[in-house]
Amino acid sequence: MAPEKKIVIEDENEKATMESVVDPAAETPDEKGNVTHSPSDLEAQLAAARAEAKENHDRTLRMAAELENYKKRAARERDDLRKFANERLISQLLTVVDNLERAIASAAADNQNGQSLVDGVSLTLAEIMKILEQNHVTPIESLGEPFDPAFHQAMCQEACSDQPPNTVVQEYQKGYLIHDRLLRPAMVVVSTAAKNGNADVKTVNTNA
Template sequence: MAQKKRIVIEDDNDKTPLEEPTIPPNPDDAADQPLDAADSPKALEEKLAAAEAEASENRDRMLRMAAELDNSKKRAARDLDDIKKYATENLIRQLLTVVDNLERAIASAAPDNENGQSLVDGVALTLAEIMKILEKHYVSPIQALGEPFDPAFHQAMCQEESTDQPPNTVVQEFQKGYLIHDRLLRPAMVVVSKAAQDGQTPEKTVNTNA
């Protein structure tokens, strides 16, 4: 007896559909697509201009910071130099009082007294040594007598009428002034001339504001 064959009928709907192969995009096709508004030439130019402006601003800021740093270094160097130059200013100012007393002692000594002359010579030598020390520390006296009055270096104690000096001239010095390097250590205390009135004896006017 012959065997029966089993026939299976496949339903097309039961078949799993085959996946279509993925085709990579063609770069040339992108050129055919319309540009986004953000990528338009005008937008790109605006972005470039903004980037250039920001770069310029950052460069200017960097230059300003560099200049400020350089100025700070220069100021610090000047301050340090001033400290070195004027560190002894207070000490020397006090020492000038000793110089004043020595000068007064020399000026008040009787020239005809032999013993007094020996004392004067000794004081003069002491004064000379002190002046050498001051000179080593860049201290120098201010020239005042016969010079035009300068409030930056002279302190007017009074005015005196004068016929042989032009007005506003230093005609007398009460106390010497000194400089340390180029800085005023103390002003010279002086008498300043003024024009004499016709037919009157020259007189001295005290400056009450001194």
């Protein structure tokens, strides 16, 4: 009985793929016919792997830094939202404070008949100021202080001989802070140097 013959059918596509993967020029057969890569090729592959690893490492560091910055920014935004959530309400409440202060000043001028009114309004104003203080709202001390455009809104200038120039000498309306943020600037009159000893008033808006 004749031995069976094995029939081998070569796949041309597979052969072409294998030939494209293995670059004969980059391989060096040894004495036994085994194919090995040259040292220069191994060094090139190692350098490429190191470059890729460094790039991945740098990308990871950048992503970690961006994530940390996002966390800090989100924390600041949450903190600001908590601190200043009632800013609009308090700003409107300041108008009530202004009216109460004017009522006290007006009634105090008529001290014969207005003392009971002054006492009542003063108690109301004190309660409102207590609420404002609990919400971290504080008035800006302006009188006698140097003019600061970050906290003051100059309504006019007044020549004064008893105050240094650029000093707040009168306050039309108080300014307030909420935490460390300006809630409302103070409307003030700013001093200028007196001319020839005469203290006249010059209505000039310094913000213009």
